[in-house]
Structures are given as C-alpha cells and as structure tokens.
Amino acid sequence: MSQLEEENGTVAAVERVNWTETSPQALYGRLQTLAGNLWWSWHPEVVALFRDLDPVKWRQVDHNPIALLKGMNPEEVAERVSQMVMITRINQAHRRLKEYLSDTERTKNTWGGHNAGVLGSKPVAYFSAEFGIHESVPIYSGGLGVLSGDHIKGASGLGVPLVAIGLFYDQGYFKQHLDVDGYQQEEYLDTKVENLPMDPATGPDGNPITVSIDTRTGTLLAKVWLMRVGRVNLYLLDCDVDGNSPEDRELTSRLYGGDRRTRIRQELVLGVGGVKAIAALGITPGAYHLNEGHSAFAPLEVIRERMHGDGLSFDDALREVAQRTVFTTHTPVPAGHDRFDAELVEEHLGPLREQLSISHDQLMGLGRVEPQNEQESFCMTVTGLKLSRRANAVSSLHGHVSRRMWAHLWPWRVEEEIPIGHITNGVHIPSWIAHPMQQLFDRQLGGSWRGHLEDADMWRGIYEVDPGELWETHHALKSRLLEFVRRRLSRQCRRRNEDEAAVEAARSALDPSALTIGFARRFATYKRADLFLQQMDQIAQLVNDPERPVQFLFSGKAHPADEGGKSFIKRIANLRHDPRFAGRVVFVEDYDIDVGRHLVQGVDVWLNNPRRPLEASGTSGMKVVLNGGLNCSILDGWWAEAFNGRNGFAIGDGTQHVDDAITDERDAIRLHDTLVEQVIPCFYDRDADGLPQQWIAMMTESIATLAARFSAHRMVVDYVRHCYVPAAGGLSSEMP
Ligand SMILES: *Cc1c(COP(=O)(O)O)cnc(C)c1O
Numbered sequence: 001m002s003q004l005e006e007e008n009g010t011v012a013a014v015e016r017v018n019w020t021e022t023s024p025q026a027l028y029g030r031l032q033t034l035a036g037n038l039w040w041s042w043h044p045e046v047v048a049l050f051r052d053l054d055p056v057k058w059r060q061v062d063h064n065p066i067a068l069l070k071g072m073n074p075e076e077v078a079e080r081v082s083q084m085v086m087i088t089r090i091n092q093a094h095r096r097l098k099e100y101l102s103d104t105e106r107t108k109n110t111w112g113g114h115n116a117g118v119l120g121s122k123p124v125a126y127f128s129a130e131f132g133i134h135e136s137v138p139i140y141s142g143g144l145g146v147l148s149g150d151h152i153k154g155a156s157g158l159g160v161p162l163v164a165i166g167l168f169y170d171q172g173y174f175k176q177h178l179d180v181d182g183y184q185q186e187e188y189l190d191t192k193v194e195n196l197p198m199d200p201a202t203g204p205d206g207n208p209i210t211v212s213i214d215t216r217t218g219t220l221l222a223k224v225w226l227m228r229v230g231r232v233n234l235y236l237l238d239c240d241v242d243g244n245s246p247e248d249r250e251l252t253s254r255l256y257g258g259d260r261r262t263r264i265r266q267e268l269v270l271g272v273g274g275v276k277a278i279a280a281l282g283i284t285p286g287a288y289h290l291n292e293g294h295s296a297f298a299p300l301e302v303i304r305e306r307m308h309g310d311g312l313s314f315d316d317a318l319r320e321v322a323q324r325t326v327f328t329t330h331t332p333v334p335a336g337h338d339r340f341d342a343e344l345v346e347e348h349l350g351p352l353r354e355q356l357s358i359s360h361d362q363l364m365g366l367g368r369v370e371p372q373n374e375q376e377s378f379c380m381t382v383t384g385l386k387l388s389r390r391a392n393a394v395s396s397l398h399g400h401v402s403r404r405m406w407a408h409l410w411p412w413r414v415e416e417e418i419p420i421g422h423i424t425n426g427v428h429i430p431s432w433i434a435h436p437m438q439q440l441f442d443r444q445l446g447g448s449w450r451g452h453l454e455d456a457d458m459w460r461g462i463y464e465v466d467p468g469e470l471w472e473t474h475h476a477l478k479s480r481l482l483e484f485v486r487r488r489l490s491r492q493c494r495r496r497n498e499d500e501a502a503v504e505a506a507r508s509a510l511d512p513s514a515l516t517i518g519f520a521r522r523f524a525t526y527k528r529a530d531l532f533l534q535q536m537d538q539i540a541q542l543v544n545d546p547e548r549p550v551q552f553l554f555s556g557k558a559h560p561a562d563e564g565g566k567s568f569i570k571r572i573a574n575l576r577h578d579p580r581f582a583g584r585v586v587f588v589e590d591y592d593i594d595v596g597r598h599l600v601q602g603v604d605v606w607l608n609n610p611r612r613p614l615e616a617s618g619t620s621g622m623k624v625v626l627n628g629g630l631n632c633s634i635l636d637g638w639w640a641e642a643f644n645g646r647n648g649f650a651i652g653d654g655t656q657h658v659d660d661a662i663t664d665e666r667d668a669i670r671l672h673d674t675l676v677e678q679v680i681p682c683f684y685d686r687d688a689d690g691l692p693q694q695w696i697a698m699m700t701e702s703i704a705t706l707a708a709r710f711s712a713h714r715m716v717v718d719y720v721r722h723c724y725v726p727a728a729g730g731l732s733s734e735m736p
Contacts, residue, residue, distance in 0.1 A: 024074035027081055030094045035065035036197045037228040039097055041134040042153060042428065044435040046093045052084055053077065063594065064136035067195040106231060110159025116720050118730035122286030123161035125278055126152065127295035129270055130255060131166050133229060135594040138172035138191060139236070141255050141557075142522040143619055144330055146593065148291055149229075150428035150619075154712030156230030157430070157453075160720055163283060165274040165295075167266060168198075168225050168236035171253045176557045176590045180496055182573035184558055184566045188254060201226040201235055204282040210241060211276040213268055214351040220248055222269050224277045235281070237273050256559065264340050267380065268348050271297030279305065286728030289326045289719070290388065293338055293380030297349070299325050299387040304355050314356055318387070326723040327388035329381055329420070331616050332401045333526060339377040340367075369408050385409060385420070390723045393422040394617040397640040401613050423722065424638055425617040426715035429453045429707065432623040434601040440465070440473050454713035462703045467696040468689070474604075474628040474699070481602025482510050485553060488588050488595075509583040510551055515683045517632070518603035518624075520555040520591055523565035526614040529556065530568045532607075534668035540580040542675060548684045550675065553603065555588040555595050596620065601627045605649075605679060608633035609671055611663060612656045622710040628699045632679055634667065638710060647702040649678055 031050075040046040050065040051058045053072065061067035069077070081087055099105055107113040107120075128148035132140030140146060148164070155162040170193065174186035200208040201224040209224045221244050222237040239251040251265055258266075275298050278285060290296055299321050306317040330336065345367070346353075346360055353363045365371030366386050367378030385391050385406060393402040399422030403415050410418055430438075430450070441449050445461040452458040489506035510516070523529055532539050532552070542550045554572050558565030575581040588595055600606070600623035608621055608631065615637035622638065624631060630647075633639040635654035643650050652670040657663045682695050708714060 022078070022087060024078035027087070027090060028069070028074035028077050030090055031065070031069055031077065034090075034093055034097060035069060037097060037101075037230065038133050038137070038197055039100065039156075039228075039230045040065065040093075041136075042430040043093070043096075044438065045089065048435075049086065049089050049093060052086060053080055061195075062136050063134070064195055066197060067136075067192070070195065101231060106159040110157075111717070112155070112159035112161065112720070115717075116158075116160050116725065118725055118728045119161040119286050119720075121161075122284050122728060123163050124155075124287045124289055124724050124728075125274075125283070125285035126155075126162055126164045126289045126291060127270065127274055127298055128164065128166055128291040129266070129294035131164065131234060132593055133234075135592050137196060137227070138592070139166065139169050139255065140593075141173040144292060146596075147425055147619060150426070150431065150712040151291070151716060152229050152232045152234065153428040153431060154426070154716040156232045157428075158713060158716055158720075159231065160716060160724075162232055163278070163285070164229070164232055164234040165270070165277065166234060166236050167252045167255075167270055168238040169252055169255045170238070170240060173255045174557070174560065177492075177495065178569070178573050178587070178589055182570040182587075184569050186560050196227070198225040198227040198236065200224070201277070201281060203280050209277060209280045211237070211273045211280060213272050213276070215265075215268070216347045216350045218245070218248075220244065220251070220265065220269060220273075222252070222273045222277075224280075235274075235277055237269050237277060239269060260340060260344060263338060264344050264348050267294050267338065268297055271295045272301040272352065274298055275301035275305070285324075287324050287326060287724045288321075288727075289328070289723070290384050291328050292330045293327075293384045296327070296380045296384040296387065300349070300352060300356065304352060307356065314358055322387055322389045324727045325388040325390075326719070326727055327384040327391040328423075329384070329391065329393055329402055329616075331614075332398065332405055333524070333614055338380040340380075341377050342374075345378045369406075381406075382409065390727060391420045392723070393420055395424045395637050395641060396422050397613055397637065398422060398616040401616075421722070423715060423718045424641065424710065425619050425622075426710045426712045427619050427622040427626075428712040429626055432597065432600060433626040434477050436473050436476055437601075437627050440469065444469075453711050454708050454717055456708040459707045460704055462700055462707075465700065467693060467700070468691060470628060470699060471691055471696050477627060478516060478602045478604065479512055481553075481598050482512055482516075484598045484602075485510060485586060485588055489586060492589055505583060509586060510553075511549060511584075514549040514551045514584075515605065515680060516551050516553065516603050517605045517607050518553045518599045518629075519607045520553070520588075520596055520599050521618075521620055523556045523558040523562070523568050525562070525564040525568070526611045528609050528611060528664065528667075529554065530571055531609045531664065531668050531671060533571060534665065535672045538672050542672075542680070543584045544580060548680050549584070550680065552585045552607075553588065553599060554586065555591040555599065557591050596623070600624045600629065603629050604683060605630050605632050607671075608636075608639065609651060609667060610634055610636050611660065611667075612636040612654065622706070625702050625706045625710065628703065630679075630695075630698055630702060632674060642706055642710065644701075644705060646698065647705050648698065649674055 034040050050068055057068055057071055130140040130145030131148045132146035133149040152164045170191050171188040172191060174188050177185050179185055203209050211222050213220045221241050222239050223241045225236040225238060227234040240249045302321045303317040306312050342364055364378055367383045368376040369382055393399040402420045403418040407415055407418050444465045449458055486507050486509055489509055490503045493503045493506045521527055558569055573587040575585045606621050606624040606629050608618055612634055613636055618637040621631045632649040634651045651674045652667060683692055685692055685694055687693050
C-alpha cells in the first residue's frame, strides 16, 4: 500500500468513526449543518426530523430549525434523539445533503451537468427583488418572490450553475391581522439575522464584502449575505451597515415600502450593487437574468465593467452585455412597471452615467419608449427590454399581450416580430406536493419519479393509480387542511377577544364532506377576490344546500396602500357575521407560504377569477394540481394554455368586454353557472362505494397533463436552452 493510499484509508476510517459518533456535540453539529442550508425545506423527512425534536416549539418558532436548535442545548437534543431513535435519520439526512452538494454529484448525475456545460465556470446571475423560499425566511411578498424561490430550487435540483442576487429585508413584508371591523392591520416584525441560514459573504481574500454605490447625494453602502439554497448561493444585499446615514440603514428594511425615492435606491442597490457584489466575490457570470424590471440597472454596471476593463466603447459594450442579458416581464398591469422621473434618475445614476460617457438625455432615452420625449418618465421595464437580447413573458397569452403592449418600442416591426417570447412559469414540485401524495407516487410511479419531474411520460404513470387510493389520500389532506384552518380561526377569535362561544364555533367551522373551494393570493383588485359576491344570494343558496353544500376558504394580503384590495378583504371577512355564511365562508389571516401550502394541498377546487388578460401567469393553481385539487379558472394566464376540457373547469370562454363593469358582471354569472352546472354535480356524483369516479378521473387527468408542463424543472430547462446557453455563447435555440 502506498503512503497515499494508506492515508486515504486512514481518513476514510476516521470518517466512519465520526459518522457513528453520538456525542451530543456531534449530533447537534450535524443538525446545525442541516439547518444551515434551506435544502431541508423541500425534504419532508428532514422537516419531520426537526419537528420531532419538539413539535410544540417547532410551531412556535415558525418552522425555523436554527431558532429551534438555539432553544435547546446539545444534551437536550441528544436525549430527545435517543428517545425517538432518530440517530439514523439524522445521519442519513446529513449524508444525503453532503452528497447532494458534492461537485462530482452535480457534474456527473444532474441534467445541468450534462446540458449546461457552457455555464460551468461562468454561472447565470439571477436577479430578483424578492425570494420566497420558506415561511421562516420572510423576504418575499407574493407570487413573484415564490416564483424566484422556485426557480433557484429548480436550478439547484437540475444542477444548473446559477447564483442568485436579492435584497435582505430585515422587516420583510408585513404580518397581517384584521381588526374587529375586518380591516387589515399591518405589523412589521424584526427578523433575527442570527436565526437565518446565512453568513457574511466573503471575497477571494476571505474578508466580508461591502459594496459602495456613488450617487449625487452621497455614497450608499451595502454588505452582502450568503444564504444557501441547496446548490445555489443566494447573495442578499443589506444597507444596515456602519457608514450609512440612519435613514439609509433602513433602506432595505421593508419590501415594497416607502416612496419613489426609496424604491429607486433599493433598485440601485439590487442592480448596480448586485453586479458589484458579484465582482467582489470573484464570480464572472456567463449570463444575467433580470427577473422583472426591478433589477434593470444591473446591465449598466456590467457595461461600465466592460468599458473600463476591456476598453470598449459604450455602444460596443452595450451590444455585448445585452447579448448576455435575459429579461423577464411579469405583468401587463401598468402599476406593476416602475417609473422614475428625471431628477431621481440623475441623482442616483448620475455618477455611473459619467463613467459610461453618456449624457443625461441618452440615459433617460434607455428608459423611454420614445427616447426624445421629455414628457416620458424612466421605465424600468423599457430599460430591461432595451438592455437585453432575449426577453420573455410568463405564459403564452401574456406573450401576446406583452408584444402588443410594447409594440411601439419597435415601430417598424409587425406584432409577431416583436422580440418578446414566452416561457410559462412553473412551480417547484418537491416544495408544494404534500408528503402523503409523495408517498403515494413513491408506491405507484416507482422511486425514481423525483429525478424526472419535467418528464411528461413519467407522470402518465398516474393513470395506473387506484382511484380509491388517490381519493383517500386527497381526503386525508383535506382533513388536515380543515384542522389547520379551524386552529387559525379560533386563534383569530381569541386575538379579537371574542367570547368562548365564538372560539368554540371556530373550532367546529367547516364541513369535512362539503365541496371546499379555496382562493388565496395577493388581494390585488384585478384578481377580483370579491367576484362571487356579485351573486351573493345565489352563492348563499349553494352554501346552504342541505344535500350538496359548498364552502369557501379565503386568504391573502392587500398592499398597505391598496384601499381597494383592503375593502375586498373586509367584505369577505365580515361574511362571518352573516348567518348564511358563518362557518362556511372563512378568511384565514396572514397569508404566507405556510398558509398557502396548507391550502393548495387540501382544497377540492382552486378558484381563480382575474380580469382577463391581467393575470400574466398565476402559479398557485399549479401547486394545487400536484395534490389532486382541480382548477376552476377564468381562461387567463397559465390556465388559457393548460385547460384541455378534461383536466379542470373553465369559467367562461375567454371573451372579454371593453367595459370592465360589464366584464365583471358577466364573469360573476359565469362563475356561478360553472359551479352549478359542472363543478357541484361532478363532485357529488358518487358510485356505490361513495367515490366520485368522474371527479377522480379529472384529478388524474389534471396531474397527468399538467404536473410536468408547469413544473419549475421544465421552466428552468427552457430558460437554459432558449436563454442562458445562447446568452453565454453556446448554441442557440429559439424561444416559442
Ligand atoms: C404561489 C403563491 C403566490 C402566487 O399566487 P398567484 O396564483 O400567482 O396569484 C402568492 N403568494 C404565495 C405565498 C404563494 O405561495
């Protein structure tokens, strides 16, 4: 045996001894390692491991394993581990994480290792203003953030080289509760940095990174955190540092708070600061993905790098940087496109503009549809479109809408030639599918289904699943949801100091056998959460039908400045005072990923009734599919391309009227009619065994036709093929 082999042998032996070491410190250390990478959050066995350490505390700490471990000492943990015989589970989870993170595993055994080679040493830099990864990391507000979280988890699973850049909000988005009148109250809580799975990011020299950004009115500083999300490093910029003014220290405290000036400063930190952070980390990206216009300043800083590093002219640098830049637009709603006036732009981009050797008018022109039009403000979406070679919308219908919306940017082109394609959104299956459903698939699809989430053929195996077993699994999930909702409702009553009778009523609210319809999302007014109320008396009849009752679960936050959205919440929440709806139409406060997960896993039907065509994609309905729920939706966003007549329900036929009031009135009637004519009869039509065979066939068809197509894995594969690889200089392939 050579000395080297002997040494290796020794190392291996030492490792083996370490593995079985059960000292409290060793166990505690392994649990801390697991808690330090958000990989645990999409592995139900690992979640269960933390929960089993102390189920009560687990709930109290909002499912945060770092906080949980801080509340126990190593001896207590060891005691519990031996009581519950958890040692093997801990070691297994720890070993799986280590293997998952190893380089050889990624390059040899992942899709990205084989298909994203050109990105190997030059990863994608993915920018987003919010990331929704888990409820214990509150740096998201809604669909955009959850999509970003699902995108990076998908990239991690596929082994696609990618780093993500965002902002760290120490107060995040608000916690919601309703006052006695049903009016939304917002509360901002400080997140304890030490309880999050992140550390200061360090540069090649091992020192923590701080970036500085010059403005006309002073220099902004931001430190950089590293959060680990499986194989993906998420870098979060944070302005709470010494050297910033007290006001600037709070710049990144809250998500989507503050005025226009706060907003442009946040976006400056995200875009320009983000690119500086990447440089300080020693990373050279092969492609830049601007997820939404918030980060559209980023290419300007990359252009500066190229001009100063490689001596390029502004025009040449712009051309090269645009070639590497991918831009995704997310909404046709005008308020969703940030605009800034000339003074704000000059104050914040002035120093950078001088380094780019361009005039103020030239800079403003990049953010205007008509560059010379001084009446036009600076639009981040326009900037994103002009500074990227590849741009996309987030569903097929949204692609059409976006091409029409931005056609005037390319006046010489016909609409079909407007260079905006589409890549439809998808959801990260392991994060949204309930554990019992996974176990059912383990039994029925074979153990390797998890490695083939984007493979439509694999999902066809669902046709072989026993209908009774699928229905039973769904029913168990529905019971779990109703338990969760009752617990939340009684807590809401107690917080409002209501009497014991009310708390008791909340504990027995809802009927486990009734058709249960869920609606949860941001309460933006175009999503029309209140649409069903236009048919209030008819809906009351459905809710009170003694044979075939229907019940509704609502949840969602309105933006603090959106009085319209808040009034929707109030109307719906106050239905609890109407005897026709009490205990049958309920509002669950403080919508977040946790509430969302429970709802999508347990409802029979997911209701989606936006004003077409304003829902660019929508993703919550995709999460429902995985758990056997059926969609009942306006033909907007993803549903316009997903619905095939057998995999769910369509409200209306996709027509819209120029007058919103008429559209709303029509859609309300169509919603009611769809429920009465299709959804309710199908759900209550039972065979001799009490099974709704037709309904179950629809659940099966929904999973078979939609799970793969609307998965984050399919989405990330599309981005790699159509955007990232060509942007990084690999072979091009056309976007739809
Ligand atoms: C999935 C999700 C959303 C997105 O909902 P839409 O259907 O796109 O409106 C919003 N918020 C949370 C917490 C989610 O999990």
